[in-house]
Amino acid sequence: MTAPLMIEARGVEKWYPNGFQALRGADLMVHQGEVVVIMGPSGSGKSTFIRTFNGLEDFQKGSIVVDGITLSDDVRHVDAIRREVGMVFQQFNLFPHLTVLENVTLAPVLVRRRPKAEVQQQALELLERVGIQHQAHKYPGQLSGGQQQRVAIARSLCMEPRIMLFDEPTSALDPEMVQEVLAVMQELARDGMTMVVVSHEVRFARQVASRVALMADGEVVEVAPPEQFFTAPSHERSRQFLSQIA
Amino acid sequence: MSVSSPPPRTASPPPLHRLRRELFATPLDGVISIVLLAGLSAAAVAFLHWATSQARWAVIQANSNLFAIGRYPLEQQWRLWLLVTLLAGATGLSWGLLRAWPRADRRAQPWPRNDSIAAALLGAISLYVPLALHAQPGIQVRWWAITALLLLLRAAAGRWGALVPQQLRPMLALIWPALYLIGMVLISGGLGLMQVPAAEWGGLMLTLVEASFAILLCFPLGVLLALGRRSALPLLRWGSVLYIEFIRGAPLITLLFLGQNILGFLLPGGLAPDRVWRAAWVLTFFAAAYVAEAVRTGLAALPPGQLEAARSLGLSLPQALLHVVLPQALRVALPATVGQFITLLQDTTLLSLIGLLDLLGIARTVMANPAFLGRNAEVYLVLAILFWCCCAALGLGSRALEHRLNPSTLATNTTALKA
Amino acid sequence: MTPSLRPQAAADAAAPLPWWRNRRLIPWLAQGLVGLLVLVVVAFLVGNLVRNLTAAGLLLSWGWLDNPSGFDIAETLLPYNAGLPYWRALLAGLVNTLRVVIAGLVGATVLGTLAGTAAFSSNGLLRRLARIYVEVVRNIPLLLQLVFWYFVVFLQLPNGDAALQLPGLVLAKSGLYLGHTELVNGVWQGSLRFTVEFGALLTGLVVYTGAFIAEVVRGGVAAVPAGQWEAARSLGLSKVQTLRRIVLPQALRVIVPALNSQYISLAKNSSLAVACGYTDLYSVAETTLNQTGRAVEVVLILLAAYLVIDLLISALMNGLNSCVQLKER
Numbered sequence: 006m007t008a009p010l011m012i013e014a015r016g017v018e019k020w021y022p023n024g025f026q027a028l029r030g031a032d033l034m035v036h037q038g039e040v041v042v043i044m045g046p047s048g049s050g051k052s053t054f055i056r057t058f059n060g061l062e063d064f065q066k067g068s069i070v071v072d073g074i075t076l077s078d079d080v081r082h083v084d085a086i087r088r089e090v091g092m093v094f095q096q097f098n099l100f101p102h103l104t105v106l107e108n109v110t111l112a113p114v115l116v117r118r119r120p121k122a123e124v125q126q127q128a129l130e131l132l133e134r135v136g137i138q139h140q141a142h143k144y145p146g147q148l149s150g151g152q153q154q155r156v157a158i159a160r161s162l163c164m165e166p167r168i169m170l171f172d173e174p175t176s177a178l179d180p181e182m183v184q185e186v187l188a189v190m191q192e193l194a195r196d197g198m199t200m201v202v203v204s205h206e207v208r209f210a211r212q213v214a215s216r217v218a219l220m221a222d223g224e225v226v227e228v229a230p231p232e233q234f235f236t237a238p239s240h241e242r243s244r245q246f247l248s249q250i251a
Numbered sequence: 252m253s254v255s256s257p258p259p260r261t262a263s264p265p266p267l268h269r270l271r272r273e274l275f276a277t278p279l280d281g282v283i284s285i286v287l288l289a290g291l292s293a294a295a296v297a298f299l300h301w302a303t304s305q306a307r308w309a310v311i312q313a314n315s316n317l318f319a320i321g322r323y324p325l326e327q328q329w330r331l332w333l334l335v336t337l338l339a340g341a342t343g344l345s346w347g348l349l350r351a352w353p354r355a356d357r358r359a360q361p362w363p364r365n366d367s368i369a370a371a372l373l374g375a376i377s378l379y380v381p382l383a384l385h386a387q388p389g390i391q392v393r394w395w396a397i398t399a400l401l402l403l404l405r406a407a408a409g410r411w412g413a414l415v416p417q418q419l420r421p422m423l424a425l426i427w428p429a430l431y432l433i434g435m436v437l438i439s440g441g442l443g444l445m446q447v448p449a450a451e452w453g454g455l456m457l458t459l460v461e462a463s464f465a466i467l468l469c470f471p472l473g474v475l476l477a478l479g480r481r482s483a484l485p486l487l488r489w490g491s492v493l494y495i496e497f498i499r500g501a502p503l504i505t506l507l508f509l510g511q512n513i514l515g516f517l518l519p520g521g522l523a524p525d526r527v528w529r530a531a532w533v534l535t536f537f538a539a540a541y542v543a544e545a546v547r548t549g550l551a552a553l554p555p556g557q558l559e560a561a562r563s564l565g566l567s568l569p570q571a572l573l574h575v576v577l578p579q580a581l582r583v584a585l586p587a588t589v590g591q592f593i594t595l596l597q598d599t600t601l602l603s604l605i606g607l608l609d610l611l612g613i614a615r616t617v618m619a620n621p622a623f624l625g626r627n628a629e630v631y632l633v634l635a636i637l638f639w640c641c642c643a644a645l646g647l648g649s650r651a652l653e654h655r656l657n658p659s660t661l662a663t664n665t666t667a668l669k670a
Numbered sequence: 671m672t673p674s675l676r677p678q679a680a681a682d683a684a685a686p687l688p689w690w691r692n693r694r695l696i697p698w699l700a701q702g703l704v705g706l707l708v709l710v711v712v713a714f715l716v717g718n719l720v721r722n723l724t725a726a727g728l729l730l731s732w733g734w735l736d737n738p739s740g741f742d743i744a745e746t747l748l749p750y751n752a753g754l755p756y757w758r759a760l761l762a763g764l765v766n767t768l769r770v771v772i773a774g775l776v777g778a779t780v781l782g783t784l785a786g787t788a789a790f791s792s793n794g795l796l797r798r799l800a801r802i803y804v805e806v807v808r809n810i811p812l813l814l815q816l817v818f819w820y821f822v823v824f825l826q827l828p829n830g831d832a833a834l835q836l837p838g839l840v841l842a843k844s845g846l847y848l849g850h851t852e853l854v855n856g857v858w859q860g861s862l863r864f865t866v867e868f869g870a871l872l873t874g875l876v877v878y879t880g881a882f883i884a885e886v887v888r889g890g891v892a893a894v895p896a897g898q899w900e901a902a903r904s905l906g907l908s909k910v911q912t913l914r915r916i917v918l919p920q921a922l923r924v925i926v927p928a929l930n931s932q933y934i935s936l937a938k939n940s941s942l943a944v945a946c947g948y949t950d951l952y953s954v955a956e957t958t959l960n961q962t963g964r965a966v967e968v969v970l971i972l973l974a975a976y977l978v979i980d981l982l983i984s985a986l987m988n989g990l991n992s993c994v995q996l997k998e999r
Contacts, residue, residue, distance in 0.1 A: 061563060274795055483697070502976055504944075631818045
């Protein structure tokens, strides 16, 4: 691939203080513009893995390079990476004491020190892009789950990240709201955003993913384009997983 | 949405019926009601009889100045009048502006019913109290003028407050710390004003100075302690725990005692700040431990994803704490924290036990005067009413603040949510 | 990301990481700084303390506790006179404190439970009175209430013949007499006698703490799910029976931990006895300090004593708590 490498994770190993090993040498390479969907049984370490990419989880062995910056003990590296990587959580994690608009504008004003008026303008445009422009002055508690998750996506996008991480973005939503969020994510992918998505949504993976990765027992077992992954996986574990979710 | 007729309203039962249901529902209830009513009416009659014929209210009227400001020099009292005027002005302004600047999701209500009641009450109190205290006409007029100023500013700010541009609005909060500093200068001296040593402060003024000092300083200290208590760093955590548990295990009077007697030994050359400030610092350190516990509850109520979301957006830890964690934690901790402030106000009465002339201390010196010997009941009754009003007002203010800050109370005047 | 950072990041990777940017070191540095600061301040204060005490000839020592105290104690359970040493005086004070605290805990719990459950009574007047009681008492300082009870109520009690006489109880200015009471030569005698100082302090503490306990009890009962009341009623239990057997036991799970802090609060508030003229531990300690000037030792004794009382109460309540928690799978 000629596109530059955005995420380069090699041999990542992580132990929890109680001795449990969550990641056993996981590898992943994500190129610019790719959409990688990570699937796998629960407890396989999918969420833990993508949370190591922006420093929310530490790791003991291995190396992670994000957009050319090595994730190390250097505070400046971690801060720089967090500015470039956006994250959308399963529980939305919107700030309930701020309005929707304030939620979206908080980080760019504080972290990138951009003028408030300019950020507000951009925020309103982003909210329109995800379909929430009329709720800009409401509080998160007054919105439905699907609306909140779309605000969360807009909030991350306002920081103009180069990579977006999604940790089971639709798992906490009622079924009728899942599609509206997936539609936003699909459009994001069409616009060329580099995305790593942990999800169980098979149809989304089939339609949008460039590659699908299977994680099991803390390792990345197989990575393949969706047509190959879903019809003719090469690894036994993948076949096992697919039979369970089919 | 289909139109359905509302359920028929049952006629509310006639008053006599309701009375019967409330008081005489069961035979036991009936007996209790009769006993209570008899007891209450007897007590009320006895109290009224005492209040009108036996009580000598002169003790309050003759000493109202002492009760209010202790032994503050007469020629310098204009400074206190100035301070009260400034405070009244700031209160009226803040009140009106808060009404004129609603939250983003609510519409402005310039004169809600509560405000009209409050204004009427204020007017009534300012009319009645100077008369009841047999204050000189000059002082009566001053009180009426100050109250009128407060209400005028309230009305003006409510009417024209919306004209203030958005950027300047957060400045309102700065009025109060500034006023506090100005107040301290006015009371104690400096900047060209004659110094009035703290030993001459007394009465309600001293109570309020001590309470406001402790309230202002114990809050940031308490927040720091609460953060330290929840820190992952062992030294900070155990240090905070030690401090909080030590303070919570000691009676306040013991700590005040410690402050008065030992503080002198802790500084070089036996130099010690005035007794008033020693007590103020003890009150601060004491209340900080309790505020820390209240804030800790607030911090614990925070969903863990909040800090993660803030950090993953790139906010530094101080930024995340300031803009995301603390605003939410403090909202949860607000009732308990204001409860601590109310307790602090009440605890200032303990200063009378270490020889300071706060409201209760002044009361004791007043009653030691042979002319007013034995007038305990009148004095304590008035003090009790005064404290009750202050504390109840603080409680009401806290509930109003909670209501304003709580985003989950839906807007009262907006149209229905479009799905 | 600004392209400028990337080449620098590469260079950083090559150079050794300076300590102020190292994520792992920063917390320890922060702690070290705070620890150092605290150490410096404490060393400064303690140094001054030692120097000033030595200059005044008051360096820490405990021998003075054996010296005769020279002051009397108004009322005491233990035999005491002015010739006995200071430590006996302090012990008598401690016993006085324990007396009023234990009686206060019992009284406040009873009053608080009654007032708290009254909030659920079918009698509207009783409910409102309970509410008024709590709201009035909570907003008036305890010290003010104590001096009120002492000066306005108890000291105004009539004496001799005119004393308040109830079966088994006589309230007079000379004291409160319980049990078999009789008037002998104008002086009351009874099987059990309490001073008015004790009475005033006890009443004040019970009324004040009772209001807070009432709120705790009310909150605990309100926390029991409505379904419990409904189930009990559909089984035919009366309101009182439901309260006693179904709701209160469950409410205790919430009440007992909150009661702990109220009890400790009462124990600490007993130190205000000096306003009522009751010679509790604090009052004796204050007199001792005034006579001996031994500030540091006296304060240490006071702090230690109240700390022990608090720990005892907490230990007791924790034991009670484990009994009261639901046995779950």
